[in-house]
Amino acid sequence: MSKQCGGPGAGAGAGARDPTALEKCMQGIIEVFHKYADSDKDCQYLSNKEFKEMLKNELPSFIAAQKDPNVVDNLIRSLDDNNDNKVDFKEFLNLIAGLSFSCERMYAQKKMKK
Amino acid sequence: MSKQCGGPGAGAGAGARDPTALEKCMQGIIEVFHKYADSDKDCQYLSNKEFKEMLKNELPSFIAAQKDPNVVDNLIRSLDDNNDNKVDFKEFLNLIAGLSFSCERMYAQKKMKK
Numbered sequence: 001m002s003k004q005c006g007g008p009g010a011g012a013g014a015g016a017r018d019p020t021a022l023e024k025c026m027q028g029i030i031e032v033f034h035k036y037a038d039s040d041k042d043c044q045y046l047s048n049k050e051f052k053e054m055l056k057n058e059l060p061s062f063i064a065a066q067k068d069p070n071v072v073d074n075l076i077r078s079l080d081d082n083n084d085n086k087v088d089f090k091e092f093l094n095l096i097a098g099l100s101f102s103c104e105r106m107y108a109q110k111k112m113k114k
Numbered sequence: 115m116s117k118q119c120g121g122p123g124a125g126a127g128a129g130a131r132d133p134t135a136l137e138k139c140m141q142g143i144i145e146v147f148h149k150y151a152d153s154d155k156d157c158q159y160l161s162n163k164e165f166k167e168m169l170k171n172e173l174p175s176f177i178a179a180q181k182d183p184n185v186v187d188n189l190i191r192s193l194d195d196n197n198d199n200k201v202d203f204k205e206f207l208n209l210i211a212g213l214s215f216s217c218e219r220m221y222a223q224k225k226m227k228k
Contacts, residue, residue, distance in 0.1 A: 022172035
């Protein structure tokens with residue numbers, strides 16, 4: 001991973017340091033994307049098949065909570081900004097940001113009730 | 115954390131399951147935001163002081179790589195979409211997405227050189 005992301009050898013000055021909690025999260029998101037995107041030769045994109053596999057394995061609660069049987073196809077369509085019928089990393093980040101935003105709202109409301 | 119985010123008890127059906135790698139990343143981003151935002155009474159926002167503390171502790175390599183001495187103030191201004199002089203979670207996510215995107219570009223280029 002690149003130094004700016006806090007990858008190995010990221011420490012400014014002498015000696016490497018461990019990535020911070022936030023750097024680990026960013027690295028983790030990149031690694032999850034490539035875990036699925038790299039399963040075919042086209043490593044910069046999630047094909048429909050790779051995207052569905054990622055959702056099933058990485059976001060099972062999100063999928064289980066959906067009522068719409070076509071949620072996956074609709075999700076791919078809504079994420080696919082450039083209509084190339086596949087999901088690139090930027091479009092993947094939009095999904096992660098959207099989910100994190102709604103989770104944070106619930107997290108904040110739960111904290112206020114305490 | 116809420117069930118949709120794969121928090122404790124997130125498993126659909128009988129018994130809880132551990133969060134997936136991606137769910138841990140999303141939870142981690144929410145927890146880092148609140149680690150700093152909650153240091154004052156206004157838990158939904160990072161004040162300038164809280165934002166600078168977060169950058170210093172969580173993104174030291176990013177800060178060390180910047181040439182502009184005013185990078186932090188400029189960063190707050192560029193993130194502060196609604197001009198309320200503080201950073202909410204959505205604006206924080208924009209920073210994380212921007213950094214993750216540039217890190218993924220470097221990650222992908224490094225992989226292609228191998």
